[in-house]
Amino acid sequence: MRFLDGQRPATDLTYDDVFLVPGRSTVASRFDVDLTTADGTVPVVAANMTAVAGRRMAETLARRGALTVLPQDVAPQAVAEIVAWIKSRHAVWDTPLVLRTGDAVADALNLLPKRAHGTVVVVDDGGRPVGTVDEAVCSGVDRFTRLSEVLDGAPVMLPLDTAPRDVFEALGGRGVALGLGSDGRLAGLLTALGAIRAGIYAPTLDAHGRLRTAAAIGINGDVPTKAKALLAAGVDVLVVDTAHGHQDKMLDALRAVRAVVRDAGSTVPIAAGNVVTAEGVHDLAEAGADVIKVGVGPGAMCTTRMMTGVGRPQFSAVLECAAAGREHGVRIWADGGVRHPRDVALALAAGASSVMIGSWLAGTYESPGDLLRDENGRAYKESFGMASKRAVSARTRGDGGFDQARKGLFEEGISSSRQLLDPARPGVEDVLDGICAGVRSAATYAGARNLDELHERAVVGVQTMAGFTEGTPHGL
Numbered sequence: 206m207r208f209l210d211g212q213r214p215a216t217d218l219t220y221d222d223v224f225l226v227p228g229r230s231t232v233a234s235r236f237d238v239d240l241t242t243a244d245g246t247v248p249v250v251a252a253n254m255t256a257v258a259g260r261r262m263a264e265t266l267a268r269r270g271a272l273t274v275l276p277q278d279v280a281p282q283a284v285a286e287i288v289a290w291i292k293s294r295h296a297v298w299d300t301p302l303v304l305r306t307g308d309a310v311a312d313a314l315n316l317l318p319k320r321a322h323g324t325v326v327v328v329d330d331g332g333r334p335v336g337t338v339d340e341a342v343c344s345g346v347d348r349f350t351r352l353s354e355v356l357d358g359a360p361v362m363l364p365l366d367t368a369p370r371d372v373f374e375a376l377g378g379r380g381v382a383l384g385l386g387s388d389g390r391l392a393g394l395l396t397a398l399g400a401i402r403a404g405i406y407a408p409t410l411d412a413h414g415r416l417r418t419a420a421a422i423g424i425n426g427d428v429p430t431k432a433k434a435l436l437a438a439g440v441d442v443l444v445v446d447t448a449h450g451h452q453d454k455m456l457d458a459l460r461a462v463r464a465v466v467r468d469a470g471s472t473v474p475i476a477a478g479n480v481v482t483a484e485g486v487h488d489l490a491e492a493g494a495d496v497i498k499v500g501v502g503p504g505a506m507c508t509t510r511m512m513t514g515v516g517r518p519q520f521s522a523v524l525e526c527a528a529a530g531r532e533h534g535v536r537i538w539a540d541g542g543v544r545h546p547r548d549v550a551l552a553l554a555a556g557a558s559s560v561m562i563g564s565w566l567a568g569t570y571e572s573p574g575d576l577l578r579d580e581n582g583r584a585y586k587e588s589f590g591m592a593s594k595r596a597v598s599a600r601t602r603g604d605g606g607f608d609q610a611r612k613g614l615f616e617e618g619i620s621s622s623r624q625l626l627d628p629a630r631p632g633v634e635d636v637l638d639g640i641c642a643g644v645r646s647a648a649t650y651a652g653a654r655n656l657d658e659l660h661e662r663a664v665v666g667v668q669t670m671a672g673f674t675e676g677t678p679h680g681l
Contacts (some may be wrong), residue, residue, distance in 0.1 A: 206524070206554050209666035217521035219503070220548040221673045226664040230652035235645035239655040242558050243536055244474075244496075246409045246417075247271050248549070248656060249640060250538055251633075252563035253421040253446060254506075256588040256624075259573035260287045261319065262566065264294045265633055267416035269406040272559070274444050274476075277421040281434035284420050288438045292415035296408045298365060298384045298393025301326045306335065306353035310343045313352060317343075318576035318584075321569075321632030322396050324381050327356050332390040334383050336360060365392050369403035376400070402634060417441040419476070424458040432465040436473060445477040445494075448501070448509065451485040456492045463493030479540055481522035483529035490533035497535055498561065499526040503542030505564035506588060506622060520555060527556025527660075546643025553644060553656055554663035564588050568624030569633040576626075584626040 208214070209226055232238065240247045251258050251266055253274035263273035275284055294300055302316045302325045313325045317340055327336045336356030346355055361375055365384040372382050376397045384393035395403070409417045419442035422431050428445075435443060443466070445459050459477050466473055477489050478498025489497050500523075502509040502516025510516040519542035530537045536558035543549055549560045566572060567588035574586040630636055644659075653659040 206556065206660055206663040206665060209664055214667055217518040218667065219518035220520050220542060220544075220551050221670070222518070222667055223520055223551060223665050224668055224672070224676070225547075225550065225554060225647055225651060226666050227650040228652050228662060228664060230649055232649045232652060232654055235642065235649060237654060238645040238648040240641060240644060241270075241407075242656060244272070244558065246559065247406065247637075247641060248553055248557070248559040248644070249637060250274060250419075250559050250561045251566055252504075252540065252561045253277060253419075253444060254563045254567070254588070256567045256574055256586070257563050257572055259571075260290055261571040262569075262573070262633060263287070263291050263418040264300065264416060265571045266637070267291065267410075267418060268294075268296060268299070268408050269402060269634060269637055270409050271637060272409060272442065273418055274442070274446075274561075275418065275420040275440075277423045277446055279420075281431060281438065284435060284440070285438035288418060288420070288440055291418050292411070292413075292439060294416055295365070295384070295393045296410060296414065296416060297369065297403050298395050299399060301383070301391060301394040303328055303391065304352060305329070306351065306356070308352050309348060310338075310346050310350045310352065310355060311348035313338050314340070314343055314348070318570060321571065321634060322381060322394060322399070324394065325352075326360075326383060326391055326394065327352050328391055334360060334362060334385075334391045337381065337383075369395070369400040373397050373400040399634075402638075411439075411441055419444055421446040422458075422462065423447060424454050428458045429461045429465050432462045433469070436465065436469055436471055441473060442496075443473055443475050444498075445475065446479075446498070448479065450478040450480045450498070451482070451488060456488060459489060459492040459494060476538060478538070480526065481517040483525050486526045486529035486535065486537075487533060490530075490535045495535055496538055496558070497526065497530060498538045498540045499523050499557070500540035500542060500561075504540075505544075507541070520551060523552050523557050524555040531556070546640045547647070549640050550644045550647035550659075551665070554647070554651070554659055554665065556660050558656075564622070564624060566633055566636060568626050569636060570626070570631055571633040572624075579623065579625075584631070585623040586626070588622045588624045 242248050247270040249271040251273040253276045255276050258273050266273050325338050326334050328334050336358040337360045338356050342355045361382040363382050372395050378397050382395050386392040411417050420435050420440040421444040424447045474495040476496035477494040481501050486497050503519040523539045527537045538559050538561050539552035539557035540561040552560045648659045651662045653662050
């Protein structure tokens with residue numbers, strides 16, 4: 206990457222301060238751009254936030270080639286159960302929502318917001334599908350009505366090994382297909398759009414062909430024991446995580462985790478952070494990190510910079526740390542501060558391997574929270590920062606009352622925020638489509654066929670806020 210005038214600005218920059226300059230390109234189509242990272246994934250990682258990263262998020266993103274980091278607040282035993290569940294999911298077909306004919310319409314309405322496909326499959330006692338219901342057939346019906354009275358009894362049912370293109374053709378471009386195992390039992394669900402996506406995205410799989418996921422470990426407590434438990438659970442990436450990653454306690458924890466992985470004879474990569482300087486990258490790389498998380502204070506739920514004055518504009522932090530990462534042979538995850546696909550493209554142009562996204566994904570069907578409605582009927586989910594009083598209270602619930610109250614005095618994050626679901630992109634796959642489309646298009650403008658070429662060929666200019674505003678859609 207180089208700056209338009211050939212000189213790096215004297216001041217640090219964030220994503221809004223910069224833009225990509227188009228260059229001569231031989232790339233004819235977005236589909237000619239390979240978005241595969243050095244990790245074998247698409248360059249999106251769901252951040253280890255309680256309001257973002259759960260089993261549904263991890264399963265769905267892994268099926269589309271991305272990665273999710275389960276939060277460090279989840280007990281190792283619970284992580285093991287979640288990981289086992291994720292790895293039992295099909296790599297192509299989505300997990301169906303299932304009820305029986307004797308269940309009520311109210312049960313279906315409670316389940317429907319859990320999945321973007323918007324369908325509940327009704328099965329018999331043997332697990333064989335007898336029909337489907339959606340929000341449309343449940344509307345205007347008494348909530349205690351049995352599902353047997355409202356179900357669509359003629360769903361498209363196909364063998365689980367049916368090719369996605371054939372599923373799409375069988376559906377005629379709309380609706381859902383039910384995937385059946387060899388015994389005729391329900392084994393999956395695929396929408397017409399899901400069939401298209403299955404031909405675009407390759408799932409991220411482990412050596413046994415199962416969906417991959419990551420999990421975070423804090424730097425407090427018995428770090429080696431936690432690391433061993435996560436390895437035993439089958440976690441594919443270990444993430445040693447704290448807000449201030451450039452400290453001795455982090456380095457000690459990272460060395461301990463590296464020793465656990467080495468002694469286990471494992472090749473599981475270790476990510477660690479967060480830092481914002483080349484020196485921080487150097488120290489974490491020396492301590493055993495394969496991936497380093499970059500970002501202090503840019504997150505939507507974070508108040509660190511306003512509380513402490515500590516942090517760094519994210520574009521410059523990623524640019525410096527990515528250069529240091531290349532020197533030390535480690536990859537960089539740009540953590541926080543992205544609000545638009547352009548921000549992801551800019552982070553990758555600056556040299557990041559992947560981009561971590563938090564609050565942006567909290568407002569999707571697949572995030573762990575309940576779907577709520579505001580005073581205008583708009584759907585939303587609650588989000589909160591991982592250093593907020595809400596998160597600290599959950600993290601310290603095992604402490605005594607005095608210690609819990611004392612730690613609650615030191616919060617750096619928003620405890621409650623409404624993340625509205627975008628009616629046009631309510632699911633995490635919709636968000637991922639927009640991000641990948643934006644990055645692919647950015648690469649074609651730069652004349653790049655892959656992410657390495659995007660970083661090599663990118664030309665970045667610096668703009669005023671008026672320049673940024675000019676680039677936003679503002680027609681009525």
